[in-house]
Amino acid sequence: MSRSLNKAIIIGNLGADPEIRTTASGAKVAQFSVATSRSWTGRDNQQQEKTEWHRIVAWSKLADIVERYLKKGNQVYIEGEIQYRSYDDKDGVTKYTTEINAREMMMLGGRDGGASSSDDAPASRDRSPADRGDSGGRSDYDDFQAPPLDEDDDLPF
Numbered sequence: 001m002s003r004s005l006n007k008a009i010i011i012g013n014l015g016a017d018p019e020i021r022t023t024a025s026g027a028k029v030a031q032f033s034v035a036t037s038r039s040w041t042g043r044d045n046q047q048q049e050k051t052e053w054h055r056i057v058a059w060s061k062l063a064d065i066v067e068r069y070l071k072k073g074n075q076v077y078i079e080g081e082i083q084y085r086s087y088d089d090k091d092g093v094t095k096y097t098t099e100i101n102a103r104e105m106m107m108l109g110g111r112d113g114g115a116s117s118s119d120d121a122p123a124s125r126d127r128s129p130a131d132r133g134d135s136g137g138r139s140d141y142d143d144f145q146a147p148p149l150d151e152d153d154d155l156p157f
Helices: 060-069
Strands: 008-014 019-022 028-041 047-059 075-088 094-108 123-125
Touching (some): 008 047, 008 094, 047 060, 047 075
Antiparallel strands (some): 008 028, 008 075, 019 028, 028 047, 094 123
16 A cells, blocks of 8 residues: 655744634634745846745644744744645635645744743643534634644654
8 A cells, every 4th residue: 555745844033922723613723824944046147036925734732832832933843734625705705825734843043033941841842632523614714624643653754
């Protein structure tokens, strides 16, 4: 049987403070954007730079940690999986989005980067997704299923 892998690793800076919501079923979700940049010298010997913005979603315990410790400008390491989803906005228009569903997060950059020096804050893993039910709430995430619990996979590499 062949296996597949969906893994994204991002190291960048938060563009704004995280948005924290609670779904109608009581699950906490954090959403924030992380910027990554690359620079190069163009053919005309001019320095070029390109910044990409990545939408990050964190659930449950990881959302609690994001809410408590992350602020605009913090440098973070995010590891997760790429997800594509659609939803209807308040006007009934279908919107499409690409997100990274965070599984691991590590604060980088020391005290100036916003990371705490306490032992309870430097890194986190969320391995227990909250139960979610289908409800009539208006959050974009109410009918969005949390990722399955992925204990040690038997990947061949």
